[in-house]
Amino acid sequence: MSAAPIKTLKELRAADADQFGGKSASLGELLGAGIPVPPGFALPAAAFTEFIAGAGLAPAIAEHLATAGDGVDGLQAAARRIGEAIHATDAPAHLASAVTTEYAQLAGDDSPVAVRSSALGEDSAEATFAGQQETILWVRGADHVLESIRACWASLYSTEAISYRRRLEGSEPAMGVTVQRMVDASVSGVMFTCNPLSGDRSMVAINAAWGLGLAVVGGEVTPDDLLVSKVTGEVIRETIADKRVQYVPAAGGHGTECVAVDAERRQQRCLDAAAVSRLIELARRVESHFGSPQDVEWAIDGDGELFVLQSRPVTGLPKRTSAPRPASAMALVMGTFGARQSKKD
Amino acid sequence: MASTPPDEDLTFPNPYSVPTPEGCEGWEEMYPYYAVFDERRREADENRFWFWNSMHFPTPHPAFDVICIDSPYQAVGAWQNRVFAVPPAMGIDYRAVNGYIYISANPVTDPAKIAERAEFFQARAGHYFANWGELYPKWRAKMEALIAELDALVVPDLPEYEPDEVAFGTDRNTAFYEVLDAYPRLLRLGDLMWQHHFEFLLLGYGAYATFAELCKAELPDIPDQHIAQMVAGIDVLLFRPDAELRRLAALAIETEVDGAFVEGRTPAEIDAALAESEAGRAWLAELEKIKDPWFNMATGDGLTHYYRSWLDDPSIPYASLVGHVAALRAGAPAERPTDEIERERDRLADGYGALLSDEVRGPWNDLLALSRIVFPYVEEHKFYCDYWFLTRWWNKVREFGALFAHHRFLQDGEDIFQLSRHEVASALDELVLTWATGGQALGPIHWPPIAARRKELLEKLSHWTPPPALGVVPEAINDPMTIMLWGVTTDRVREWARQQTGGSELNGAAASPGIVEGPARVVRSLAELAEVREGEILVCGSTSPAWAPIFNKIKATVTDVGGVMSHAAIVAREYGLPAVVGTGRATSEIRTGQAIRVDGSTGVVTLLRDER
Numbered sequence: 001m002s003a004a005p006i007k008t009l010k011e012l013r014a015a016d017a018d019q020f021g022g023k024s025a026s027l028g029e030l031l032g033a034g035i036p037v038p039p040g041f042a043l044p045a046a047a048f049t050e051f052i053a054g055a056g057l058a059p060a061i062a063e064h065l066a067t068a069g070d071g072v073d074g075l076q077a078a079a080r081r082i083g084e085a086i087h088a089t090d091a092p093a094h095l096a097s098a099v100t101t102e103y104a105q106l107a108g109d110d111s112p113v114a115v116r117s118s119a120l121g122e123d124s125a126e127a128t129f130a131g132q133q134e135t136i137l138w139v140r141g142a143d144h145v146l147e148s149i150r151a152c153w154a155s156l157y158s159t160e161a162i163s164y165r166r167r168l169e170g171s172e173p174a175m176g177v178t179v180q181r182m183v184d185a186s187v188s189g190v191m192f193t194c195n196p197l198s199g200d201r202s203m204v205a206i207n208a209a210w211g212l213g214l215a216v217v218g219g220e221v222t223p224d225d226l227l228v229s230k231v232t233g234e235v236i237r238e239t240i241a242d243k244r245v246q247y248v249p250a251a252g253g254h255g256t257e258c259v260a261v262d263a264e265r266r267q268q269r270c271l272d273a274a275a276v277s278r279l280i281e282l283a284r285r286v287e288s289h290f291g292s293p294q295d296v297e298w299a300i301d302g303d304g305e306l307f308v309l310q311s312r313p314v315t316g317l318p319k320r321t322s323a324p325r326p327a328s329a330m331a332l333v334m335g336t337f338g339a340r341q342s343k344k345d
Numbered sequence: 346m347a348s349t350p351p352d353e354d355l356t357f358p359n360p361y362s363v364p365t366p367e368g369c370e371g372w373e374e375m376y377p378y379y380a381v382f383d384e385r386r387r388e389a390d391e392n393r394f395w396f397w398n399s400m401h402f403p404t405p406h407p408a409f410d411v412i413c414i415d416s417p418y419q420a421v422g423a424w425q426n427r428v429f430a431v432p433p434a435m436g437i438d439y440r441a442v443n444g445y446i447y448i449s450a451n452p453v454t455d456p457a458k459i460a461e462r463a464e465f466f467q468a469r470a471g472h473y474f475a476n477w478g479e480l481y482p483k484w485r486a487k488m489e490a491l492i493a494e495l496d497a498l499v500v501p502d503l504p505e506y507e508p509d510e511v512a513f514g515t516d517r518n519t520a521f522y523e524v525l526d527a528y529p530r531l532l533r534l535g536d537l538m539w540q541h542h543f544e545f546l547l548l549g550y551g552a553y554a555t556f557a558e559l560c561k562a563e564l565p566d567i568p569d570q571h572i573a574q575m576v577a578g579i580d581v582l583l584f585r586p587d588a589e590l591r592r593l594a595a596l597a598i599e600t601e602v603d604g605a606f607v608e609g610r611t612p613a614e615i616d617a618a619l620a621e622s623e624a625g626r627a628w629l630a631e632l633e634k635i636k637d638p639w640f641n642m643a644t645g646d647g648l649t650h651y652y653r654s655w656l657d658d659p660s661i662p663y664a665s666l667v668g669h670v671a672a673l674r675a676g677a678p679a680e681r682p683t684d685e686i687e688r689e690r691d692r693l694a695d696g697y698g699a700l701l702s703d704e705v706r707g708p709w710n711d712l713l714a715l716s717r718i719v720f721p722y723v724e725e726h727k728f729y730c731d732y733w734f735l736t737r738w739w740n741k742v743r744e745f746g747a748l749f750a751h752h753r754f755l756q757d758g759e760d761i762f763q764l765s766r767h768e769v770a771s772a773l774d775e776l777v778l779t780w781a782t783g784g785q786a787l788g789p790i791h792w793p794p795i796a797a798r799r800k801e802l803l804e805k806l807s808h809w810t811p812p813p814a815l816g817v818v819p820e821a822i823n824d825p826m827t828i829m830l831w832g833v834t835t836d837r838v839r840e841w842a843r844q845q846t847g848g849s850e851l852n853g854a855a856a857s858p859g860i861v862e863g864p865a866r867v868v869r870s871l872a873e874l875a876e877v878r879e880g881e882i883l884v885c886g887s888t889s890p891a892w893a894p895i896f897n898k899i900k901a902t903v904t905d906v907g908g909v910m911s912h913a914a915i916v917a918r919e920y921g922l923p924a925v926v927g928t929g930r931a932t933s934e935i936r937t938g939q940a941i942r943v944d945g946s947t948g949v950v951t952l953l954r955d956e957r
Binding site: 195198199200201202203227229230231232234236237327328329330331332333334335336337338339 | 429431434459462466467470471474547551554555558571692696697700707708711823825946
């Protein structure tokens with residue numbers, strides 16, 4: 001039996017990040033706070049370790065890595081071979097059956113789900129850099145889910161991930177996987193619960209485009225760009241973009257495809273006033289739950305239902321350049337008139 | 346501070362090389378010797394930064410009205426430089442160029458001097474801030490007494506025979522003395538008003554500006570209007586006149602006399618219609634009751650005699666009544682929703698306060714409280730000084746004009762404003778002299794052609810477009826008043842300099858959010874205000890809260906001068922109209938009828954196409 005069982009997302013909390021990775025844990029946190037997140041289940045990192053150990057893949061992987069050298073060609077070849085090995089190996093039977101059971105409960109026979117890697121470690125920006133952000137959308141059927149889980153695992157040995165880990169000392173790679181019911185998004189995007197450019201915490205910065213969120217996250221489309229007051233909900237600035245493409249479920253029923261947006265919708269604002277105000281309300285709740293500015297991936301489905309797909313802390317906010325702050329209001333007023341507070345005060 | 350990028354070899358026109366418009370040669374005669382760019386001061390003056398104060402002096406300035414430049418700058422300098430000793434800033438100099446008034450602040454640059462002044466400033470300004478609540482009511486009492494004194498000032502006439510009281514009494518003066526006494530007293534009352542005007546103003550603006558600055562340092566994207574909303578009074582005196590009109594409009598509907606308020610009727614026609622019925626006469630009696638003081642609003646903000654009060658020219662309040670009646674019939678609320686405004690104000694303050702770090706929240710709350718204490722003054726001084734006192738004061742000057750006209754020293758009493766205040770004193774000397782002696786006065790031959798020539802000059806000069814600034818582009822604008830009151834900042838000045846060649850975009854301060862497109866209506870004088878049509882975008886030097894009634898008609902407003910605390914901005918926010926203020930040259934770049942887009946959220950005005 002597996003030592004680390006699969007759990008549903010709603011069972012997880014922030015503290016589970018060590019075992020299940022940051023993404024699964026934070027989705028569990030959000031569900032616990034009553035924030036709308038598509039339901040799902042999570043594989044712990046131990047499942048990966050067990051998979052490697054059970055199949056005896058460790059020596060082969062070590063061999064590929066040892067002979068890869070430092071050149072790009074060598075790294076790419078190693079990544080490809082390790083990936084092939086992972087894809088060619090079946091998951092342990094008990095894990096496969098657990099995934100199949102969870103999938104059936106979540107999605108019935110073949111409703112679509114999203115399978116995403118859930119990296120270990122606090123800094124998800126680092127994980128992005130290390131190439132550990134595999135996302136496979138619109139996956140249908142338990143077999144395809146298992147295949148996608150292996151794809152996530154294989155991303156641990158992407159060229160970027162191998163190269164990144166070379167600069168770190170002896171960390172054994174592992175990651176969790178998140179499986180979530182798919183939101184058939186008509187509009188989706190990203191929002192920061194602050195203005196990431198100015199650091200203003202009274203603002204919410206929203207990027208939005210038609211269809212699934214891939215195009216926005218991947219930078220394939222210039223999204224509508226809105227700056228909205230968190231205090232009043234007013235749109236302070238907005239730029240409506242020419243949104244040329246969108247991702248939709250692929251015609252074959254599996255995966256997604258990138259298609260052109262109809263001419264009349266391209267320059268249409270993709271969020272109406274009601275959607276903006278619901279996003280702001282959501283931004284307030286998510287931020288207040290985590291207690292710090294958040295970077296939130298969201299989607300609105302065909303019925304107008306709003307979901308959070310991911311939330312992580314905003315890092316790298318601009319540092320305030322202000323001089324040491326005078327202690328009192330009066331000292332500030334004096335400063336306006338060019339009178340520095342003297343020693344008397 | 347970043348150094349100036351090399352491509353910015355920016356400069357404004359040299360004040361000594363500004364061409365005189367054709368036929369306007371000799372315009373300098375309207376102004377004092379010290380008020381022009383004089384060769385003897387050239388080295389200093391051409392190396393300074395001067396900007397056109399179109400907020401206060403939007404049109405070529407009449408000779409008499411120079412007193413409304415001298416006196417306020419005497420007063421503001423006295424308080425800022427000699428009383429409070431604001432450390433880096435003395436007072437403001439002005440110069441006339443082709444009849445338009447340019448100003449420049451005098452900085453204090455010596456660090457030792459700045460430190461010395463800081464000692465004064467902290468003690469004296471600190472006293473005012475600490476005792477504001479006690480000092481301000483006393484100020485109000487002082488102003489009310491001053492206005493009463495002005496009302497009591499009698500401009501005597503010069504009778505054929507002095508009355509018996511002069512002959513038989515022992516305490517009556519002859520008219521020659523009374524006239525010569527009344528005129529300088531009138532001038533001195535004006536000076537006193539200006540002194541009072543600036544007593545609290547710097548400090549009031551300063552407290553508010555500090556709060557605004559702290560908000561922006563902590564929350565860089567906070568809209569200016571949210572800062573203003575957190576501070577603004579619930580019961581703003583300046584909105585009272587319009588609120589009273591709204592109340593009277595409701596009364597008219599209630600007593601079923603609203604049929605008199607027909608668009609296009611003159612005030613006299615409306616009065617005549619009302620006078621026909623008992624209820625109408627009762628309504629007129631109600632109107633009479635609010636006129637003192639609420640009809641002491643001026644028709645504009647400029648410091649010239651052109652701006653009359655509602656008492657003198659009721660067309661604005663009557664237009665407003667017509668508008669209110671129509672709006673009420675259409676279901677608009679009769680009263681300003683003060684509960685809602687109060688709730689919104691608290692919601693904003695709580696919402697923003699909660700986002701601040703603990704160490705900032707304390708000073709922030711204190712500054713908000715201080716700003717709310719000083720804000721009534723910032724708003725109300727305008728009603729007491731600029732409107733109530735000043736419109737009545739100009740009318741007293743008109744009484745002297747009437748005296749001149751009666752004795753044929755002038756063709757028309759209004760022509761008194763074409764003479765400088767010193768020329769008026771001189772003309773009065775001759776008038777009472779020849780009245781007394783019975784000799785032949787030269788005045789009736791001497792003054793009318795002078796007045797005629799100057800009226801012609803002002804008319805010609807009104808077609809000239811003053812550049813927003815002259816002289817050098819300063820490295821930085823540090824003068825607190827220049828920044829706070831005129832919205833003239835380092836960035837704004839650079840923008841002006843870059844835009845000298847024109848372009849299809851103008852940048853200003855985002856003063857009231859929203860984006861609209863529409864035809865522009867450029868208004869450069871009060872007389873042009875009547876030409877504003879429904880749905881136009883008002884483009885002007887600066888606007889006044891007294892123009893509120895036309896805000897019902899327009900879609901947006903753009904000004905040359907003004908910051909987000911300017912009254913154009915406040916009124917625009919009150920009416921929910923997009924506004925961009927402080928563009929520097931909107932009135933010269935934009936033509937009436939031209940399609941423009943105003944983005945009050947970003948402060949950009951786009952000239953769409955030219956339909957000249």
